[in-house]
Amino acid sequence: MRKYLQFIVFSLLLSPFQLLFAEQDFSEVYSQAMLSNDAYLSLDELELALSEQNQVLLHKATIQSSQVNYFISEAAGVQTIxxxxTANLENVMLDLSVSLQSDSLLNIKLHQGFSGGAKAVYDDIKPYLSIDKPIHLTGHSLGGAIAVVLGMYLTQEGYQVEQIITFGQPKVTNVTGAEQFKTLPLIRVVTPHDIVPLVPPLSPLQIKELDIYWHMGSEVILMENGEYAETSGIKSAMRATKFTSSIPSEKNLVAHKMTTYLTLINALRESSEEVPYKTEISLFGFSLD
Structure with a gap:
């Protein structure tokens, strides 16, 4: 019980209830969402799509050992990875059932599958990257998780990681790892019914050992009717307490699809209003809202 109380106190000290955020540029978010969607395309389709977005394809590869697929493009001197x-929600949930493992390169704990995938991309992509040009990273679902860890590796090696925007991204590290990379320029875009960003969920064993999965960056929650909310830290983490272990529903599947993200973000480009996010959760009688 004492460790649980320590965790709560540490969490509240680590992250304010509600940080102040800059107004979101949903045109930029939409551009990155398009690029995340492009990652699912074949080579011919990708070249055409990137050309229409004024991007030049520099490299595309599938890492055979991990089956991770990525591309790197460039526009206006900015390199985008x-x-x-995966759009298969059940496969996503299966792949997430991996415990945290120590990462020797970053000296933090990471999801083993994500770190392995990111290392493979890092080793493969270095010959195609310029250390003198800014880098943007993006990805959907498991691709977003790998993009975040890849951003950590690149940052540590001195690359100019200027922006990371992910969509429906699961957690990749624990509280300590999130604190170490708290300056990573990460925006996590989610939808209210997409359960992938909520996993791996909080577990009693992790809380007991103060070794729980924890999100980094700011979380942008897309809503309907041109509304969105933004949160981080403890409020973002508490969303995971709403996770259910039941079989994902059709509603969850639709909420996780890249097409759903694109539709909601496109609407926010026209008109957007930020609204408070309500966790409807209290700790020791105090509301997080």
Missing amino acids: GVRG
């Missing part, structure tokens, strides 16, 4: 995810 897009990592393919």
Whole structure:
């Protein structure tokens, strides 16, 4: 019980209830969403799509050992790395059932599958990257998780990681790892009924050992009617307490699809209003809202 209380106190000290965020540029978010969607395309389709977005394809590869697929493109001197995810929600949930493992390169704990995928991309992509040009990273689902870890590796090696925007991304590290990379320029875009960003969920064993999965960056929650909410830290983490272990529903599947993200973000490009996010959760009688 004492460790649980320590965790709560540490969490509240680590992250304010509600940080102040800059107004979101949903045109930029939409551009990155398009690039995340492009990662699912074949080579011919990708070249055409990137050309229509004024991007030049520099490299595309599938890492055979991990089956991670990624591309790198360039526009206006900015290098963009897009990592393919998966639209199969049940496969995503299965792949997430991996415990945290120590990462020797970053000296933090990471999801073993994500770190392995990111290392493979990092080793493969270095000959095609310029250390003197800014880098943007993006990805959907598992691709977003790999993009975040890849961003950690690149940052540590001195590359100019300027922006990371992910869509429906699961957690990749624990509280300590999130604190170490708290300056990573990460925006996590989610939808209210997409359960992938909520996993792996909080578990009693992790809380007991103060070794729980924890999100980084700001979380942008897309809603309907031109509304969105933004949160981070403890409020973002508490969303995971709403996770259910039941079989994902059709509603969850639709909420996780890249087409759903594109539709909602496109609407927000025209008109957007930020609204408070309500966790409807209290700790020791105090509301997080």
